[in-house]
Amino acid sequence: xxxxxxxxxxxxxxxxxxxxxxxxxxxxxxxxxxxxxxxxxxxxxxxxxxxxxxxxxxxxxxxxxxxxxxxxxxxx
Numbered sequence: 001x002x003x004x005x006x007x008x009x010x011x012x013x014x015x016x017x018x019x020x021x022x023x024x025x026x027x028x029x030x031x032x033x034x035x036x037x038x039x040x041x042x043x044x045x046x047x048x049x050x051x052x053x054x055x056x057x058x059x060x061x062x063x064x065x066x067x068x069x070x071x072x073x074x075x076x
Contacts (some may be wrong), residue, residue, distance in 0.1 A: 016037075023040040 019040065020037060
């Protein structure tokens with residue numbers, strides 16, 4: 001695995017943990033099943049998915065237009 005793959009895995013884990021804490025809190029007495037987590041993801045308003053997708057789109061386009069050309073011009 002390269003550094004980017006590790007970063008992606010860590011990001012997915014952090015988002016999953018934050019969603020779990022948001023919907024279920026930090027109490028371990030009421031552990032939910034994986035079905036409950038999926039239900040929680042499906043219950044999120046689609047507007048949040050659109051905002052999240054828009055932010056990812058802006059980051060991706062910035063990566064393509066700013067970072068990649070700089071990296072390409074620096075390589076021998």
